[in-house]
Amino acid sequence: MTRTLLVTLALVAGLYLAICLMLFLFQRNLLYFPQPRAVQAPENTLELAVPEGRLVVTVRPRPGAQALLYFGGNGEDVSLNLEQLAEAFPDRALYLMHYPGYGGSSGEPSEALILRDAELLYDHIRDRHEQVALVGRSLGSGVAVQLAGKRPVSRLVLITPYDSIENVAAGRFPWAPVRGLLRDHYRSADVVGALHVPTLLMLASDDQVIPRDSSERLAAAFAPGVARLEVLDGAGHNDISLHPRYLPLLTEALR
Numbered sequence: 001m002t003r004t005l006l007v008t009l010a011l012v013a014g015l016y017l018a019i020c021l022m023l024f025l026f027q028r029n030l031l032y033f034p035q036p037r038a039v040q041a042p043e044n045t046l047e048l049a050v051p052e053g054r055l056v057v058t059v060r061p062r063p064g065a066q067a068l069l070y071f072g073g074n075g076e077d078v079s080l081n082l083e084q085l086a087e088a089f090p091d092r093a094l095y096l097m098h099y100p101g102y103g104g105s106s107g108e109p110s111e112a113l114i115l116r117d118a119e120l121l122y123d124h125i126r127d128r129h130e131q132v133a134l135v136g137r138s139l140g141s142g143v144a145v146q147l148a149g150k151r152p153v154s155r156l157v158l159i160t161p162y163d164s165i166e167n168v169a170a171g172r173f174p175w176a177p178v179r180g181l182l183r184d185h186y187r188s189a190d191v192v193g194a195l196h197v198p199t200l201l202m203l204a205s206d207d208q209v210i211p212r213d214s215s216e217r218l219a220a221a222f223a224p225g226v227a228r229l230e231v232l233d234g235a236g237h238n239d240i241s242l243h244p245r246y247l248p249l250l251t252e253a254l255r
Contacts, residue, residue, distance in 0.1 A: 023173070024181045028109065031139075031165070031184060033075035037103035039082055046095070048124060053106030055117050060086050060094040066154075067093040067129035068254065069122065069147075071140030073160075077103060081241070088247050089254070093129055097121055111184035118147045126151070133254050135159070138210065138237065142186030149191040155254050156199040160237050162210050163189035163217040171211060189221040199227035200253035202246070204235035 023030075039045075039058055046057040058079040068089060072078040078096040085094050099114050100107030107113055125132050133155040136144025141161035148156050162168050165186040169178045192199075199222065203215050219229045235243040 020176055020181065023176055023178070027181065027183060031074060032099070032101070032109040034099070034101040034109065035075060035077040035103065037079050037098060038077055039079035044079075044082065048120060050106060050117060050120065052100065052113075054104070055100075055106070055121065056098045056104040057121060058082055058094075058096040058098065058103070062091060062093040064091065064093065065130040066091070066133070067095060067125050067131065068133050068135060069125060070094070070096040071118065071134070071136040071143040072096070072099075073138035073140060076137065076140075079103060084241065084247070088251050092254075093125075095121065095125055111186060114143055115146050118143050119150065122147060122151050133157070135250070135254075136161070137241075138162075139165075139186070142188045145188040145191050145195075146186075148195055148197055153197050156195070156197045157202065157250060157253050158199065158218075159202045160204055160207055160210050160215070160240060161188065161201055161218050162186070162214045163221065164214075167217075168210060168214055171214075189218050192218065192222045192227070195222065196226060198253070200249065201227055201229045202240065202249060203229065203231045204237050204240045204243075205231050205233045206235060207237040209237040 044058055044060065046059045048055040060082060070078060070081060078098060081096060082094065097118065098105040099109050100117065101109045122132060131154040134144040134148055134153050135157045137159040141158040142165065144156060144158060165184060166179050166182050169182060201215065201219050219227055230249055232240055232243045232245050240246060
């Protein structure tokens with residue numbers, strides 16, 4: 001009986017370790033879902049050189065002081081936002097970044113590489129426009145926050161944001177030591193307390209991807225008076241941009 005129990009425990013432990021190992025090895029396959037680029041017109045495409053090859057950016061060029069830089073979700077083709085944003089901001093230059101491995105950008109997605117490319121693109125934009133506003137959706141909210149902590153920005157909008165990817169992952173896999181396994185953390189709540197840029201957080205009331213308490217912890221981490229939180233009733237994580245309040249809130253926040 002004792003031997004059978006020990007063998008059973010050893011098998012269970014081995015299976016658990018094997019599952020944890022799989023989570024560690026394939027974690028980025030669970031976090032990133034690269035998408036092709038729908039908008040490929042030359043006039044809407046910017047390519048910047050990076051060590052891996054090229055960084056592809058969907059653009060709507062405009063002269064002038066104001067530019068908007070958009071970071072999308074982990075399974076988003078950001079070029080599909082071009083039409084909506086162009087209508088909402090007719091006089092503002094638009095830059096929508098395709099992460100490494102997305103939309104023709106070179107490399108494999110990781111937090112370090114995405115943040116490096118975000119800084120490179122920001123510096124390119126800032127050479128041409130005096131004011132750069134950031135919009136980050138879902139995964140991209142963490143990119144926008146990190147960039148805002150390193151570069152001056154005029155406005156910040158975070159759509160379905162989180163306090164950290166590791167907290168979201170820990171809630172999704174409570175049986176695994178995810179904090180020790182993760183390579184990409186996106187610890188937004190550790191950054192926002194030092195920000196002084198006017199910020200809007202847009203939450204979806206029916207978000208099934210980012211827990212509500214994660215977004216609220218991020219909002220609470222801002223200094224008083226810096227950020228405001230708006231909840232879009234009836235919106236889900238993936239369809240929040242279709243909500244009738246989405247564009248009015250976005251345009252108001254970026255004035």
